[in-house]
Amino acid sequence: MEIRQMATAFLSHQEYVLMMKKANSKIFNFEFWGGIGGHLEHEELNFPMKASYREIEEETGFKENEIENFTLKYILIEDGNGEIRQQYVYFGETTHRNFIPSEEGDLFWIHKSELLNLKISKAIRFTIQHYLENPARSNICVGTITVNDEQIPHIQWSTVKQASAF
Template sequence: MLVFRNVATAFLMNGNDFLLMERAKENDLMPSFWYGVGGHLEQDELNNPRAACLREIYEETGLTENSIENLQLKYVLLRRSKNETVINYVYFGHSKTRDVVENDEGTLHWIAKEEVLKYRFIDALKLALKHYFENSNSLDEVLVGVVRSDNSSSSMSWGVLQNMDGTTVLTL
């Protein structure tokens, strides 16, 4: 049986720094890995990943929607993880403040952009961050990324989410 898990992730910036979370070592899911802030979509959020993203931002950082500017969906990432397909809606935005609260998911850190890719992420997020850093000035559309993995490495196939008028075509 094919199972889907929907998650939303936010990478918030303040100046040249990104807000990242190091997952707690005691966490059952990906301990000691680094992430943006985010988590699973609730049942009533399945058609609104932005609402889930804002809820998760608040739960994990204490930041409200009013303290975030330009929160935009940039990527929809698809990857297989054991017996499920993970769909990750990845948002980028700017935080008006660096003041965040502690949470029980992990520890929050403001990390300089130049240092971000040195940290241990799941492959899908690291590939999306790398793409964002290389293309953020020209990234006007939502991209779909499909992770391809073999025993030694992972790569991402990118496509543009098609407009209703058919002006752009999704190619993977």
């Protein structure tokens, strides 16, 4: 079984989040919305934040110094078509709303209240919903996506904390 590691960023400016609308991808063959991101390159496997900043600059033109409070908030794990998908999800704030159009998809600033109305993957839906319900949370959460007996996807959240010596 292979492991696919990805980094995704959600950049906000005031009450809006920068989202990308894609016509299709390797995972979906229909139009969908997502954050900014992609796969980790070999040299980035131990540095997902570096990968995230690279993807942000490639897809939006935002440079690292134009992003504030950029923090790893979630690690998502799911089984996807015979591969384990591990996704590092970051949230940050931009100092302005000017982006450069991307060949990866169309970029739009979407009001936070409209995010869950978009056609997004289950993993991202669970993540955005959790983030919106817990905006002040500082711990990293790990989300494991599974399906119940009726094959309905759900997520189990765990908080990452440093273990005591004993």
